[in-house]
Amino acid sequence: MDKDTPRAHHDMGGAAKFMCEAVDTAPHGLTDFDKQVDAIRGILGAKQIMTVDELRRGIESIPEAEYHRLSYYRRWIRSITAILLEKGVITEAELRAALEAG
C-alpha cells in the first residue's frame, strides 16, 4: 500500500522512503540540552500551560525537510517556542530581547 494518500510526514509507519534506513542501535545518552528541554516540557505540562498534544501538533507542523534534519529535542524546543508564542504565554518581543541578551 504505497497508494497516493495525503500522509502527514510524521505519520511514518511503513513509509517507503525509510524502509531501507538502518537503525543506530547504540546507546546515546541525553545531553544537558536534551534534559533541559525535556524538563521544561514536563513543567509546562504539570502546570497545565501546554499539553503533550500541543507539543506533538507543533512538531508535526515543522516542514518535512526540517523535521528530519533537526534532532529530536531540537524539534521539541522549536515546537515549545512556537506553541508558547501562539498562546501568548510569551511574546516575540520578550523572546527577541532574551536572544539578544543571551
Place this chain on the structure above:
Amino acid sequence: MMFDAGANVRVKDDWPESRGPVHIRTPHYVRGMQGTVLRRLGAFPNPEDLAFARPAPVRALYHVRFDQPAIWQEGHAGDEVVVEIFEHWLEPA
C-alpha cells in the same frame, strides 16, 4: 459508538489532513482497513482537540487488531498490528 470485544470494525477512510491543520492519532496505514476490537481501553479527551487547546470531549478508546500482511501485501502470515483507536474513527464492518 460502543463496540464489544471481538467486534469487527472498519477504520474510516477519511483524510482530515487534506482539509486543514489537524492533529490526528489514527495512523495512515489503517485508514479504510478492517480490524477486530480486542478491548475497550477506557475513555479520554480527544487529542485532536487538545492539540489546539479546544474543549475536548471524552471519547472511548479501543485496542484494535489488524492482520499485518494485509496492510502492505507483504509480511508473515498470522502477524498482527494492534493500534489504539478512538471510537469516532470506527464503524461496524
Place this chain on the structure above:
Amino acid sequence: MNIVETDGEQLLIALRSVLAAKGIASPAEIAERIASTDSASPGQGARMVAKAWTDPAYRARMLVDGSKAAEELGIPMRGMPPLGVLENSADVHNLIVCTLCSCYPRAVLGYPPFWYKSAGYRARAVRDPRGLLADEWGTVVPDDVRLRVVDSTADYRWMVLPLRPAGTEGWDVARLASIVREGDMIGVTIPKV
C-alpha cells in the same frame, strides 16, 4: 527567518530566561525535574518483570493493571499515562513502537532510547518487524510464533513482559532483574542468561 527557526541551543537559553522571569519555570524547578526524570530507568521495569516471573498472582495483576502493579513496587505513577503490559508467550512475541512520534513507557523504563525515536524504527517496525529485529538486533522470532506489533497512538504506554529464559531456575528477583534489559521490555531483544 521566523524566530522559531533560531538555533535550538540559543532558543533554550532565551526561553529559560523568559520562563524564569515570568515565574513559570525557575532553574531550581528545572534541575529538580531533571533529577526526578533521571531516577526512572529500565531497572524499574526489570524489577516488575522479575517479580512477575516469580509471583503468578503479581503477574496476573500486572497484566490487568500495569500502573497499579508498578505502584506496588514503589514506582511513582501518579499523573502518568496508564501502563499496559503485554505478555510474551510460546505463541506470541510483542513489539512496541510509536510510529507517530515516540510515546514510551517512561515511568517504568526512563527516557526512550535513541533508536526508538528514529525514522528507521518507526517506519520498519509495523511493516517489516521480523526483518528489523533480525537485521538490527539479531533477534529471530520463530515462524510458529505470532509477532504482534503494538503502535502506541493514544493515552496508553506499553511494555513487554518477556519470557523467562531457561537456566534461571531458583534465581532470586534481584538476579533475575539483572538480566532484563531495556530492549527486552520493548520487544527488540529476548532476555538471555
